[in-house]
Amino acid sequence: MTEPIRVGVLGARGRMGLEVCKAVDGAADMELAAMVDQGDVLFNMEDAHAEVVVDFTTPDVVMDNLRWAIEHGISAVVGTTGFTADRLDQVRSWLAEKPGVGVLIAPNFGIAAVLMMQFAAKAARYFESAEIIEQHHPRKLDAPSGTATRTAQVIAAARAEAGLGPMPDATKEEVAGARGADIDGVRVHAVRSAGLLAHQEVLFGTDGEILTIRHDSLDRVSFMPGVLLAVRNVRSRPGLTIGIDSLLD
Numbered sequence: 001m002t003e004p005i006r007v008g009v010l011g012a013r014g015r016m017g018l019e020v021c022k023a024v025d026g027a028a029d030m031e032l033a034a035m036v037d038q039g040d041v042l043f044n045m046e047d048a049h050a051e052v053v054v055d056f057t058t059p060d061v062v063m064d065n066l067r068w069a070i071e072h073g074i075s076a077v078v079g080t081t082g083f084t085a086d087r088l089d090q091v092r093s094w095l096a097e098k099p100g101v102g103v104l105i106a107p108n109f110g111i112a113a114v115l116m117m118q119f120a121a122k123a124a125r126y127f128e129s130a131e132i133i134e135q136h137h138p139r140k141l142d143a144p145s146g147t148a149t150r151t152a153q154v155i156a157a158a159r160a161e162a163g164l165g166p167m168p169d170a171t172k173e174e175v176a177g178a179r180g181a182d183i184d185g186v187r188v189h190a191v192r193s194a195g196l197l198a199h200q201e202v203l204f205g206t207d208g209e210i211l212t213i214r215h216d217s218l219d220r221v222s223f224m225p226g227v228l229l230a231v232r233n234v235r236s237r238p239g240l241t242i243g244i245d246s247l248l249d
C-alpha cells in the first residue's frame with residue numbers, strides 16, 4: 001500500500017480550516033500532519049514533514065505562507081482569495097526557482113460552483129448583457145468574492161473571443177457604487193447578510209430573454225471533495241494550476 005500523503009493545514013482554526021482538517025483526517029490516503037493557525041510557527045509544518053499544505057487563511061497573509069511553502073519544497077493547495085494577476089505572477093516566479101513544486105489556487109473548490117463558472121463561460125457569447133450578484137455571510141473579509149471575480153473574468157474573455165463589445169448601459173451612477181464593481185467590463189454586486197453562506201447568480205440578458213445561472217453553497221462540506229482532489233493531484237502537477245477544472249476532465 002502507498003504511504004498516505006502528509007497534509008498540513010494553514011488557517012486550521014478557521015471556518016474552512018476546521019472542515020479541511022476533518023476531511024483530511026477522514027481520508028484513508030491522507031494523514032493530518034500539522035494544523036497551524038495565527039500565532040503558531042510555520043516551523044511546525046516543516047517539522048511535521050508535511051508534503052502538501054492546504055491554505056485557507058486571509059488575503060493578507062497567504063502570500064507569505066506560499067513563499068515559505070515553495071522555498072521549503074512543499075506543494076500547496078490554496079483556497080484563500082485575493083489573487084490578482086500580479087500575485088499570480090509572483091507565485092510563478094517563486095515556482096521557477098523550485099521546478100518540482102506544485103501550487104494549485106482555486107477561487108472555489110465546489111464542483112457545482114466550478115460547473116456554474118463553466119456554464120457562464122459557455123453562455124456569455126450569446127447575450128448582450130451579463131451581471132453577477134454574489135451573496136455571502138457577513139464575516140467574509142473581501143468583496144467581491146474570488147468566485148465572482150473569476151466568473152467575471154471568464155465571461156469577459158468569452159465575450160472578447162466572440163467579438164462582443166461593451167454591454168448596453170446608459171445609466172449614470174447618482175451614488176458611487178450603485179452599479180456595482182466593474183471587473184473587465186462585467187458588473188459585480190456583493191451582498192452580505194446573516195443567514196447566507198456562499199451563493200451566486202449570473203444574469204444574462206438579450207432581447208426578450210433572460211438566463212439566470214445560480215449556485216448555492218449551503219454547507220462548507222461542499223468544498224471538501226474538490227480540496228481532497230487537489231491534494232491528491234498537486235504534487236504531480238509542478239508549477240501553477242488555477243482552478244480544479246483540469247482535474248475534473
Ligand SMILES: NC(=O)C1=CN([C@@H]2O[C@H](COP(=O)(O)OP(=O)(O)OC[C@H]3O[C@@H](n4cnc5c(N)ncnc54)[C@H](O)[C@@H]3O)[C@@H](O)[C@H]2O)C=CC1
Nearest residue numbers: 011013014015016037038056057061079080081107108109
Ligand atoms: N476556494 C474556496 O473554495 C473557498 C475559499 N474560501 C476563502 O478561504 C479564506 C478563509 O475563509 P474562512 O475559513 O471563512 O475564514 P476564517 O476567518 O474563518 O479563517 C481564516 C483563519 O486563518 C487564520 N490565520 C490568519 N493568519 C494566519 C497565518 N499567518 N497563519 C495561519 N493561519 C492564519 C485565522 O486565525 C483564521 O482562523 C477566505 O479567503 C475565503 O474567501 C472560503 C470558502 C471556500
Ligand SMILES: O=C(O)C1=N[C@H](C(=O)O)C[C@H](O)C1
Nearest residue numbers: 081107108140145146147198
Ligand atoms: O469566504 C467565503 O465564504 C467564500 N469564499 C470564496 C470566494 O470568495 O469566492 C469561495 C466561496 O464563495 C466561499
